[in-house]
Structure formats: C-alpha cells, structure tokens
Amino acid sequence: MLPLILIILAHSLYSLGYYVDKFLVTKTNVKESISNLMIASSFIYGLVLLPFFLFLTNFKVLINQETIILSSIAVLTSLIAIFAYYYAMKSLSSNVISVMVQLIPVFNLSISLLNGQSFSALQIIGMLLVISSSIVLSISTNLKIERKATILMIFSSFCFALFYEYFSKLSNATDFNQATVLYQIGLTLFGAILLCNKEVRKPFVDLVVKKPIFLVVNIVNKAGNMVANLLVNYVMLLMPLALVSSMIGIEPVLTVLIGWAGFKILPNYFDNSSSNKDILKLLVAILLSTTGIFLMFVF
Numbered sequence: 001m002l003p004l005i006l007i008i009l010a011h012s013l014y015s016l017g018y019y020v021d022k023f024l025v026t027k028t029n030v031k032e033s034i035s036n037l038m039i040a041s042s043f044i045y046g047l048v049l050l051p052f053f054l055f056l057t058n059f060k061v062l063i064n065q066e067t068i069i070l071s072s073i074a075v076l077t078s079l080i081a082i083f084a085y086y087y088a089m090k091s092l093s094s095n096v097i098s099v100m101v102q103l104i105p106v107f108n109l110s111i112s113l114l115n116g117q118s119f120s121a122l123q124i125i126g127m128l129l130v131i132s133s134s135i136v137l138s139i140s141t142n143l144k145i146e147r148k149a150t151i152l153m154i155f156s157s158f159c160f161a162l163f164y165e166y167f168s169k170l171s172n173a174t175d176f177n178q179a180t181v182l183y184q185i186g187l188t189l190f191g192a193i194l195l196c197n198k199e200v201r202k203p204f205v206d207l208v209v210k211k212p213i214f215l216v217v218n219i220v221n222k223a224g225n226m227v228a229n230l231l232v233n234y235v236m237l238l239m240p241l242a243l244v245s246s247m248i249g250i251e252p253v254l255t256v257l258i259g260w261a262g263f264k265i266l267p268n269y270f271d272n273s274s275s276n277k278d279i280l281k282l283l284v285a286i287l288l289s290t291t292g293i294f295l296m297f298v299f
Contacts, residue, residue, distance in 0.1 A: 043191020075186030107161030126295030
C-alpha cells in the first residue's frame with residue numbers, strides 16, 4: 001500500500017507542477033516570462049542543486065571527452081525541451097499538457113526499437129494508442145495558434161526523450177551523481193550566458209526585485225518536481241519497474257482532479273473552464289493514453 005501511495009503522491013506533484021508553470025508563464029509578457037523561467041530553471045536551479053551533488057561526489061568531477069560530449073547533448077536537448085514546453089504551455093491547458101507528455105515514453109521506446117530492442121504486439125498497440133491520444137487533442141483544434149502549440153509540445157516530448165536517453169548514457173559512463181553534477185554545471189553555465197544579455201537580464205532582475213514571489217514559487221515548484229523524482233526512484237526499489245513506469249498513465253487523471261479542486265478553492269489561479277466538447281475530447285484522450293501506457297509497460 002505504501003509504494004502505491006508514494007507513486008500517486010509523486011505524480012500528483014508532477015500534475016500540480018503543470019498548473020504552477022501555466023500560472024508563471026501566463027502572468028507576464030510571453031517573451032519575458034519564458035526567458036525569466038529559463039533563467040530560473042537553469043542558473044538559479046543549478047546554483048541551488050549543484051553544491052548538494054558536489055558534496056555527494058566529494059567535490060570531484062569526472063571530465064573527459066566522452067562525459068563532455070554526453071553532458072553537452074543532455075543539457076542542449078533538455079533546454080530545447082523546456083523552452084518548447086513553456087511556449088506550448090502559453091496556449092495549451094495543463095490538462096492537455098499532461099496528456100501530451102505521455103509521448104515521452106513512446107519516443108523512448110521508439111529509440112530503443114531503433115537500437116534493436118524487440119517489442120510485443122501489445123506494446124506496439126499501446127504506443128499507437130498514446131499517439132492517437134495526441135491526434136484526438138489536435139485534429140479538431142480550430143485555432144492555428146493551438147495547433148502550433150500542440151506541435152511544439154510533441155517536439156518538446158521528443159527532446160525530453162532524447163535527454164533521458166543521453167543522461168542515461170552519461171550515468172552509465174560515470175554514475176548518477178557525477179552525471180547530475182555535469183548536467184547542473186551545464187545548466188548553470190547556460191543561465192549565466194543568458195544573464196550576460198542585458199535585454200534578458202533586466203526583466204529578470206526587475207521581476208525578482210518587484211515580485212520575488214515569482215522566484216520563490218518557481219524554486220518551490222522545482223523542489224516539488226525533485227521530490228517527485230526521488231519518490232519514483234525509491235518506489236522502483238519496492239515495485240516492479242514496469243508497474244512503476246505504467247503509473248505515469250494516471251497523471252492526466254490526477255491533473256484533471258487537481259484542476260477541478262483547485263478551481264473550486266482558488267479560481268484565480270486554476271484555469272478549469274472548458275466547453276463540453278473540449279471535456280469529452282480530453283476524456284477520450286486520457287482513456288487512450290492511460291490504456292496505451294499500461295499496455296506499453298505491463299505486457
């Protein structure tokens with residue numbers, strides 16, 4: 001029972017994070033809000049986590065040609081994924097985003113397929129069901145801007161899958177803590193480069209000075225995401241890996257429930273207004289993606 005509670009808690013934190021990101025992205029000019037979030041997600045987040053992981057590695061960093069190449073690719077793919085995710089978040093609801101991220105394990109399994117790994121017919125059907133959930137969300141979308149956001153979110157999921165692939169390779173070449181240190185160094189350097197640009201630095205400094213709560217909320221949100229990652233890693237020690245992986249399928253359901261409850265309690269912070277047609281489309285997409293994820297990882 002405890003592992004099940006912990007995994008639900010982890011995915012609840014992920015789901016809540018979508019609403020926090022949506023709130024942060026939509027409260028200011030899109031260009032400024034996204035550049036501010038990129039700095040907070042790279043430089044600030046890196047500065048906060050880097051000392052902790054350096055301590056775990058006894059302040060020793062393994063740097064050679066292989067680790068530099070792998071960490072550079074991991075940093076680049078994750079930054080592109082985050083950037084596309086924030087831009088998509090501007091136009092798409094948190095509920096839709098939670099369904100679209102189900103494409104990440106589909107892309108991961110596709111990469112494994114290209115590497116020669118074989119899959120059962122049910123796993124392939126599961127992948128097709130998850131893909132069809134994204135088609136359901138996008139095919140009847142009339143607004144051109146929402147279709148572009150949907151394409152961006154698909155691209156973001158693909159880049160996240162590449163990030164996980166190369167971060168895994170980096171971890172195998174060193175170990176998890178060393179890989180995390182190298183990754184955080186890359187993020188921090190990228191954020192420092194962004195801050196060297198006056199047009200990017202000024203809005204960020206103004207926001208931190210005038211609305212420091214922005215930075216606090218973002219850091220707390222990232223901390224919640226890190227706690228969720230730790231919970232998932234811990235549950236993997238208690239439950240079969242396939243079952244833990246399949247639990248990502250409950251994320252869209254949790255996102256809908258959190259959004260409904262949040263809208264009732266804090267309507268100014270949770271956008272839960274949708275037409276009956278949108279709700280039906282979302283429910284069909286959730287059913288397809290949840291079933292697909294279950295087939296992909298349990299069988």
